Amino acid sequence: MGSKNHLVIWKKPHKPDWMTQETYDSYPDQMTVREFKIKGEVYVTTFQDHKKYNKVALANHYKQRWHIEINFNSLKTIMSMDHLRSKTPDMVHKEIAVHFLAYNLIRTLIAEACRNTERLPIQVSFKGVIQLFNSFVSLLSFSADCNKAHAILLHAIIKNKVGNRPGRIEPRAVKKRPKAFRRLNKSRELEKAEITKRMKKNSNKKCSSAP
Template identity: 45%
Template structure:
């Protein structure tokens, strides 16, 4: 859900950003649980990624409709169609794909960094 990099700088805003991510995650899981209950499945059988894409695709309609319950029912029906695949025996390597940058971290303002020799030239 793109939480690997937090974009806020102050501690209060980082807490808020994490809270919003947790709220969105729990809302999505609640919709998946409701879908599973409606269809008699286990919530683990509903595809998380498909549920996430369904909510994203319906976001404008959810914000602009008067018949919210009807739209949610249609959404749940679409979520029920997408089953999570059997992932038994699946093993993924524990490695980081994102490579570190070859440049030093910026420790000053951009204006000050332009004057300092540390940031001039090529990558270290």
């Protein structure tokens, strides 16, 4: 296989304190993995057949891991799941489920649009498709020919292309700054009533102190 593409044996390390003995015993005492090096970076994989699994192809697949971060960003930021509004565990589960349902709907539309083309779903802008879908809702709802409207939507989705971004590296930090205003923890109507009450109280104080 070569000096920079070979099999190595990893032996099981000592049991960490947080792991149970039962879990530790369930793992093998050793395992054989394939280790290779490309452009100064070392990769380890369980795909041991170097003829079937080319090391360059494996390294290129590994670089696509950035799409995992993109997908999480689509859920949390683009679909506003970074702040859950429910107050009970049951409602939180339902809120997350609805977000996943909407996410899968958009991803299904993207996959359907790419099915008969040479474009991959990961090459289509998720945010762009959401904006496009929102603008098409009325057309899909009231169109006399839903199949035609659906075909137009799929054709428009293909045009929302994103660039190829291999090896992308971003800091794990939040740029969004907290707002100076306090968080609204009660209904807006109740808050307005309390503000009105305070304004009347302050107005009465000014009137009583006037000469």
